[in-house]
Amino acid sequence: MTATCGVPAPTRSLRLGTIDRPSTHDPRNQAPMITPTKEPVGSATPDVTISGANDSRKNRTREMQLIPEALARAHMHDRLREAQEDRRSARLLAARRMQRRAERASLRARRALAMAVMH
Numbered sequence: 001m002t003a004t005c006g007v008p009a010p011t012r013s014l015r016l017g018t019i020d021r022p023s024t025h026d027p028r029n030q031a032p033m034i035t036p037t038k039e040p041v042g043s044a045t046p047d048v049t050i051s052g053a054n055d056s057r058k059n060r061t062r063e064m065q066l067i068p069e070a071l072a073r074a075h076m077h078d079r080l081r082e083a084q085e086d087r088r089s090a091r092l093l094a095a096r097r098m099q100r101r102a103e104r105a106s107l108r109a110r111r112a113l114a115m116a117v118m119h
Helices: 050-118
Strands: none
Touching: none
């Protein structure tokens, strides 16, 4: 299989995929990741099997389906917390208002008593 110039003709080789252009999009057909031999034993996670990939894919899709529910729950939790803080601050303002009113009433009573004792 040489061309006329003595240069070998290009052969169709097994084309490896890249990150941008994977050879396949189906994780079941992709080769499992292997740990490099120069890494110490136990430093990396073990190789993923196809059943593990299927399980993780199922969990991932289940988690993705539950994301809006989790967001809504967090949003409601924040709203409840804000409402409790608003109620607490409203009670505090009302208590301060009543305290000022009571102090004014007390001063009026003392003044009236002092006027009655003086005359």
